Amino acid sequence: MSAPPPERPRPDRVYAPDFLTELFRNPLDPGYADAAAARRRRGSSEPPQGWQAWSGRSISLFVVLVLGFLFAIAYRQTMADEPGRAQARSGLVTQIKDRESQTDRLSTRADQLREEVNRQRDAALSGSAAARLRDLEAGTGFGRVRGDGVVVRLADAPGKADAVTGAGAGPPRVLYSDLQGVANALWSAGAEAVAINGQRLTSTSTIRSAGEAILVDFRPVTGPYEVSAIGPGSMRRAFDDSRSAALMRRVAQETGLSFGVRGADDLTLPAAPEPQLRYAKPSVSPSPSVSGGRSGSPGSPGSSGSPATASPSGGGR
Template identity: 30%
Template sequence: MHAHSHGHRAKRVRWRFATPAAFAVAGALFVVSATNSEGTDLRPGRVNDMPSLVRSEKSQYEDLREKASDLNGDVEALSARIDDDQVRKVRGRATRLQGPAGFTEVHGNALTVTLSDSPEELREGTDDIRRLVVHQQDIQAVVNAMWDAGAEGVMIQGQRVISTTGIKCAGNSVELQGIPYPQPYVITAVGDTSAMQARIDSDYGIGLYRSDAANPAIQIGWDIDVESSVTIPAYDGLRGLEYAEPLT
């Protein structure tokens, strides 16, 4: 009886010290997340040229990613010190989900789609350039078709895409993970290239885009290639979610 009580108290002591530490690190993660939200908000007029804007946003993003990596390391270290079966089970489950979540690299045959704006002379000759430039929905349509065809991993402009990746228009560029990128937009997916090609061919929205690409008066850029031996890196950016349940 005495030994049982002593073991129970020891377990409570471990949790008493580990839990506040874990909450402290979690609080720091929320601070980094809030900072990221402020730091990646594009405000008109802040930077006048695209190269400077990209360098500025990328520098801020890299700083935040480094801080997040350090904090994630602290969380892992604290979790490893907790001697509890339930914690070990949760950590094992998280490890198994790293691949589907995009936190491990994938390698294999790939399909690459490149989207670009119409030639400059066509864009300068009209007041309505909506059909002459690439929009976020064009990129999203291609990415969604790739996922729908069973892609193992997708990247845009060399950056791994995961479920929380945001794609939005930012002036004359497209913003990905808080960083603006100019065209052309290169989208690569590892997986069954025949299935992805078929899914892209059957997509109505992509079909309209490709019709504009074939129209001499529009000529918006479209190119698709099959590649072999492509590696898509693991996602190593900031993580917006603290907790999530996998879809079944």
């Protein structure tokens, strides 16, 4: 029986480090460490070269000089363009003043022609017919009226156009809904004629806003706003007791907005501009021989008609 062969010695196993473990243990490339060691060995023996020779203070001074140079160029360019802008601005101001003067002259001429038409009409009509026509014009707003009444004045709070106020009070400036509420309250109090900044209100008048502007019958009005009304002697007391007046007093107290009511003797309210009347017309069939289909029949109502214009309606804050 033979003896077993001797066991061969097992070679020692070498375990290489895991890649991820080595990556987290030494995240930087060895070249960075070699470069840092080389710089430490050199020390201060070699003078800095290139951008290394610039200190932080020198770089800051250079940046300041560059910015100052750019600001100087921009200022010089701005001053060079200023005469042109000033000239353009003055030209626009001159054009605006010329247009305003022309508008005033045309308005005065229109009033004179209107008075002349009224005189010619009264001369052509009998006395009773002319008086009845004048009463109808005064009641509808297309005739100038005079009498005692009330003036309600509203103005924005000084220096608080963009201020933030308490909840429910609204901005410290006059809104179109404020003028709507005041005008409706005056009508309810017995007013016979109402005008806002000299613009007469009629049954088809509108009080709206366009951005920051307030339009009365599509014409802009600016503050301070005066709502003038002619009516009986009890009109002021009735207006003071209205909900609109109470609301405006509360808004004025909370926001600083100006609101005041005063009596006025011998008020004169101008006439409203003449309206542009539109009439509906029956549609006409393109051919009498066409029957049925989608064509309209003779005598059917057309699509044209008088525009629906909303009357002033109250608006709350």
